[in-house]
Amino acid sequence: MKQIERLESLGLFDARVPRYTSYPTAPVFSTKTGAAFQHEALAGLDPAEAVSVYLHIPFCERLCWFCACRTQGTKTLSPVESYLDALEAELAIVRDTIPEDLRMGRLHWGGGTPTILPPQMIHRLAEAVKRVFPPIQDWEFSVEIDPTMVDRAKIAALAEQGMNRASIGIQDFDPVVQAAIGREQPFDVTRACVDDLRAAGVTSLNTDLVYGLPHQSQARQADTVAKVLTLDPDRVALFGYAHVPWMSKRQKLIDEAALPGDHARHALARLAGARFEAAGMTPIGIDHFAKAEDDLARAQQEGRLRRNFQGYTADDCATLIGLGASSISRLPGGYLQNAPATAAYSQRVAAGILAGTKGHVLTEDDRLRGRAIEMLMCDFRIDRAALERDFGPAASRLDPTHSLVAAQYADYVVMEEGSLSIQPEGKPLTRIIASAYDAYIANGARYSQAS
Numbered sequence: 001m002k003q004i005e006r007l008e009s010l011g012l013f014d015a016r017v018p019r020y021t022s023y024p025t026a027p028v029f030s031t032k033t034g035a036a037f038q039h040e041a042l043a044g045l046d047p048a049e050a051v052s053v054y055l056h057i058p059f060c061e062r063l064c065w066f067c068a069c070r071t072q073g074t075k076t077l078s079p080v081e082s083y084l085d086a087l088e089a090e091l092a093i094v095r096d097t098i099p100e101d102l103r104m105g106r107l108h109w110g111g112g113t114p115t116i117l118p119p120q121m122i123h124r125l126a127e128a129v130k131r132v133f134p135p136i137q138d139w140e141f142s143v144e145i146d147p148t149m150v151d152r153a154k155i156a157a158l159a160e161q162g163m164n165r166a167s168i169g170i171q172d173f174d175p176v177v178q179a180a181i182g183r184e185q186p187f188d189v190t191r192a193c194v195d196d197l198r199a200a201g202v203t204s205l206n207t208d209l210v211y212g213l214p215h216q217s218q219a220r221q222a223d224t225v226a227k228v229l230t231l232d233p234d235r236v237a238l239f240g241y242a243h244v245p246w247m248s249k250r251q252k253l254i255d256e257a258a259l260p261g262d263h264a265r266h267a268l269a270r271l272a273g274a275r276f277e278a279a280g281m282t283p284i285g286i287d288h289f290a291k292a293e294d295d296l297a298r299a300q301q302e303g304r305l306r307r308n309f310q311g312y313t314a315d316d317c318a319t320l321i322g323l324g325a326s327s328i329s330r331l332p333g334g335y336l337q338n339a340p341a342t343a344a345y346s347q348r349v350a351a352g353i354l355a356g357t358k359g360h361v362l363t364e365d366d367r368l369r370g371r372a373i374e375m376l377m378c379d380f381r382i383d384r385a386a387l388e389r390d391f392g393p394a395a396s397r398l399d400p401t402h403s404l405v406a407a408q409y410a411d412y413v414v415m416e417e418g419s420l421s422i423q424p425e426g427k428p429l430t431r432i433i434a435s436a437y438d439a440y441i442a443n444g445a446r447y448s449q450a451s
């Protein structure tokens with residue numbers, strides 16, 4: 001049997017499992033954990049430890065049909081202006097809750113499209129965040145940028161506020177694919193944006209690509225990858241298209257008949273991956289590539305790679321404070337998600353209430369399984385000794401699962417001294433294998449295809 005058919009027989013194309021940007025995953029969160037927990041957790045933060053801050057801007061001028069991110073379309077800046085009022089209200093409540101001298105190690109603006117903000121709003125928002133969270137000396141400030149929704153004045157404003165990393169959305173450069181996902185983006189506009197970001201002092205530049213989009217072919221994918229390589233990115237994210245029209249209504253505009261089949265989709269991922277590796281980039285986790293000298297590759301090399309709501313990261317801050325509608329915080333005791341809809345979020349913070357509405361308090365078992373899943377997603381290996389260091393004898397609770405996984409995926413995993421490793425050919429199965437450690441997997445949530 002061919003390699004791909006053996007993987008297929010293990011459920012590669014049938015499995016619908018989470019991406020594990022957290023454990024438990026967001027669908028497990030419940031309203032039993034809300035603002036009361038958030039208040040206690042924020043108040044109890046240790047001021048000696050810098051925190052990471054994520055700020056969500058849920059607005060786009062265009063709404064790409066393939067997109068599953070939480071965002072809304074707007075042609076004017078008036079809802080954006082009101083949203084900044086809400087963010088300032090949330091920041092004021094958070095300021096009154098956290099210890100006085102808490103510092104910020106990292107700030108990430110995501111969306112949606114943060115670059116919908118004109119320069120004066122960029123300054124207003126960045127200054128509001130820094131007043132509540134003064135940055136440490138060598139802080140990092142990263143921003144998600146839509147090359148068609150940015151100009152030099154916006155980039156200059158972001159750079160003046162300290163932006164030193166950026167991530168640009170590309171997805172695919174082919175005009176036929178772009179038309180099929182409702183996202184026109186000329187190469188020369190993207191090229192100019194990259195040049196401006198570099199000139200403004202951005203030292204680490206990520207590009208987002210998606211495989212599995214309608215009308216993608218080997219030839220088109222090869223051409224997109226070649227164009228991306230001429231931009232010389234430090235990192236590339238290559239996401240598998242998650243077709244979840246029940247979650248993201250705009251995906252109903254996607255022509256399902258034009259989506260590549262399972263084998264074609266897999267071949268697209270393989271082709272792009274092989275080209276990035278041939279260009280000298282290191283594969284990182286299940287869907288990233290990075291230059292060897294980039295922090296992400298170094299983190300992987302040194303066993304410091306982590307996974308959080310933004311995907312793979314070298315961020316070692318234990319605490320992530322999410323601001324804005326739908327943002328998720330990772331606090332010492334557990335997770336908390338802000339009200340997802342912009343209106344509900346704005347009403348809460350205007351009333352002076354913390355924005356968290358759903359969450360999960362972590363048990364010791366959650367932490368153990370969560371760390372095992374993170375190890376698989378980052379290192380393709382569950383290090384038994386490391387788990388025992390952190391969790392003591394409780395680490396043995398996973399032994400039956402190791403045995404089950406080792407038997408079920410015998411050709412693709414090895415057990416050595418209690419540590420389980422996924423072999424290189426088994427990497428496409430990583431999300432499926434990780435889900436074997438998920439105690440909540442049968443809770444009825446619907447997920448996207450695993451590979």
Ligand SMILES: C=Cc1c2[nH]c(c1C)Cc1[nH]c(c(CCC(=O)O)c1C)Cc1[nH]c(c(C)c1CCC(=O)O)Cc1[nH]c(c(C)c1C=C)C2
Pocket residue numbers: 017018019020021026027056068069110239242244247309310326327328446447448449
């Ligand atoms: C690559 C970046 C993406 C992030 N989320 C998505 C993408 C493409 C889209 C997405 N998010 C979820 C699903 C369904 C489950 C799955 O297939 O794994 C998809 C397709 C689950 C999910 N992840 C987060 C949330 C809030 C949810 C939805 C749960 C719910 O409300 O029902 C956390 C989260 N992931 C990303 C961000 C930016 C984010 C939180 C703000 C990245």
Ligand SMILES: C[C@H]1O[C@@H](n2cnc3c(N)ncnc32)[C@H](O)[C@@H]1O
Pocket residue numbers: 066067068069168169170171208209210239240241242243244
């Ligand atoms: C933040 C990044 O998330 C990716 N992204 C957005 N929507 C989807 C989806 N449905 N499937 C896969 N990736 C997606 C894009 O690459 C975007 O740039």
Ligand code: SF4
Pocket residue numbers: 059060062063064067068069071111112113146169
């Ligand atoms: S891909 Fe970016 S620009 Fe397009 S809808 Fe999603 S968040 Fe908005």
